[in-house]
Amino acid sequence: MALDIVIMAAGKGTRMKSARPKVLHRLAGRSLLQHVVDTAATLKADRTVAITGHGAAQVEAAFAGAGLAFVRQEPQLGTGHAVQQAVPQLHDEGTTLILNGDVPLIEADTLAKLVHACGGKSLALLTVVLDDPTGYGRIVRSGDSVGGLVEAIVEHKDANEAQRRIREVYTGVMAAPTALLKRWLANLKNDNAQKEYYLTDVVAMAVAERVRVVATHAHDETEVLGINSPAQLADLERRYQRRQADALMEAGVRLADPGRFDLRGELTCGQDVEIDVNCVFEGRVELGNNVRIASHCVIRNCRIADNAVIHSFTHIDGEALGARVGAGALVGPFARLRPGAELAEEVHIGNFVEVKNSTLARGAKANHLAYLGDATVGERVNYGAGSITANYDGANKHRTVLGDDVHVGSNCVLVAPITVGAGATIGAGSTVSKDVPPGQLTVARAKAASLPGWTRPLKAKK
Template sequence: MNVMGIVLAAGMGKRMKSKLYKVLHPVCGKPMVRHVVDTLNAAGVGRKVIVVGHGAEAVQAALGNGAEYAMQEQQLGTGHAVRMAESLLSGEEGITVVVYGDTPLITPETLTNMIELHRTSGAAATLLVARFDDPTGLGRIIGAEDGTVECIVEEKDCSAEQRSIKDINAGTYCFDNKKLFAALAQVTNNNAQNEYYLTDVISIMRSAGEKVQGYRTKDNSEALGVNDRVALSEAEQLMRLRINRSHMTNGVTIIDPAATYIEAGVAIGADTVIYPGTVLRGATSIGSDCVIGPNSEIADSSIANGASVKQSVLNCAVVGPRASVGPFAHLRPGARLGEDVKVGDFVEIKNAVIDNGSKVPHLAYVGDAKVGKNVNLGCGTITVNYDGFDKHETVIEDEAFVGSNSNLIAPVRIGKGAYVVAGSTITKDVPADDLAIARERQSNKPGYARMLKERLKKAKESARSDNAKRSESTDA
């Protein structure tokens, strides 16, 4: 059966107090409305219409061409919003799922089960129901013991008896598409807010003798609509724990889930251990048997099996099998580490390839470079790649050795098996197997240290005496 979707995403979100359009606020790295659309896709929903208003261009930019868009120029209620999709969908046969763009916690499983119940029950409408001990602010479900629904009453229109009901409308619906738009044509704005409520469709269908079915969610968090920063924080926490639980179920050890931040879309292999304080963002992929953290931030990076990253920052980097990064390393975009590479403490790698078995143990900068296999870069090695206008490449071939505190001024090539003596500033290519030394010859001055100290001591005593005389003169 044809299944379509309407996403209500036209509200301003004034309570967010933000320049960013409400449904574009991210939850675990993904805009709320993107979560909703991805859930519709995962549940098998085909054609999707996003009802937009304020910030329409930004929403379209975030979602792209994977959906159609309907403009709601004036926000006159949820029923009015759904009617904005009428010109696109009213002629279709099938099921239409209606969901809010600020409900990022709705799951594909729930939508799939709702759609199936709707299909098999023969209902004109099926709505998601949640039960809260304190349902303040939420529309109440007036229904029967068999799970059918009589009507939905918004809290502002509830009687005292209706306010005591704990079953609430979670704001997600399945409709027979033709019956939906037929009922919407009968909705009026005769209520406290002078708005056209989508919930009135339920009463209209019931009055016409149609069956309306309820589907109770097992997880009340799916009913959470994000209208302010407090709810956004709650959604972030709930989504984060859901993501962490999924990874742990799939064989990942997360030492402290409450202190581990993994965005939606991150992939992690089995038997990897994630330590507290770790933040994994974007399109990050981590293999099996890795050790990540503590206190590492990794974004849009690929880490192969058996690698480790400790107390480091990675952005758009590639880390090869069994490579070791950190502590306190920074891998910037274009950093690519091969197998068994070691990048140690206070090392920065940018737009550089470090091939298999090479080591950059500590206090080094390698940028715009190609480093071959089994190379050792000593402490304080710097590739001097920028002249103020252009970036230049440094090439260090296999099995070369660069001593500590060396500057390699690009463009320059260190040949295979070559040796750069510590403290050198290299400005010319070093052929294979050659030794390069580029530093001033040491010269020792006998007794000069003692003479220098005596001179400095006299100068300091003279300055102190001058200060004392000036002070006496001022006092007088």
């Protein structure tokens, strides 16, 4: 039996007060629509159709290559009108699942249950009971109890006072037999206060035809909350982050304050991991056993091995290449690891040190105010404060190789390409542009000169 998924993503989102289409606003590092698309993908539908409208070109460009079919709703004349635009894309038989692009946290198992409840024969609605149902369509049943048969959905703006007291609401998600849905959509009317075509009117049509209307329930309110304003987006962000924080603590991770934790990707942790406040994890991050992350760190696409310590205000961004921190390494505070940074065991990277596309072998140290770019650093190297690898000639990148036990003094410039032999010492203040032999002291700096009688220039008096 064919399964088609329709995602409504045409709304303007006026209350967001933004030039960006509402469904492209971000929650936990991904757009609202991306959350929905990713969840929908787990159902392995035969076809997924996104309905765009406001900012259609932006939305479609953002999801080019995602395997979606696009249809446009122009102008926007209601939810029923939106789904009407998708009808030519739907199979003749099977089930159509209708989702909303601004309801990002809907869960895959909830959708699977809804599709199963439909079974290609019944109209299945996803509902939830809210303390404050303002703005949502109310579920009207034949009896007073929640277990009565569904007779209709009444939109908030069309509901009377008694109906507005109903707390069970329609979430905007339904699964319907595709053949019946197509017929119902063709018969929608706009004789309501807003002169719009409501998708919810298909419920009354189903009841009139004695088609079974069933309801399945969402796990909780958070799962089905939609986004209409920056305040709602911020609220859902914190709910989502607290959910992730709770899961990590349940697995044994120690969070100093779960209210000040942000995960915008995938985080896996070993035993006895400690994470201080205001840390942000993005992309894919792996933390080994006994890792300690101090406060105010941003870590993206990185693997951090057992017993490593990341001190406060460190920024690690591995991007596509990734970054790796070895067992027992110390990084920070105020350090930056960029793509291709690979630190072996017991490496020390100190305050205001930047490492990019470089490998540092066991026990190497760069403790202060230094830059290592496109470098291969041997074991036990000591890299002095203020020293840099000059790896870029204006057109191409070049590599610096430091052998084991090299000592680079403070304020040195190593002009790549260059190799410094094992055990060599570079004197402080040197600019070295030629290979350095092993085991020797190399000093490359101008002889100091003092000029008698020289006076410092003075500002001209006005």
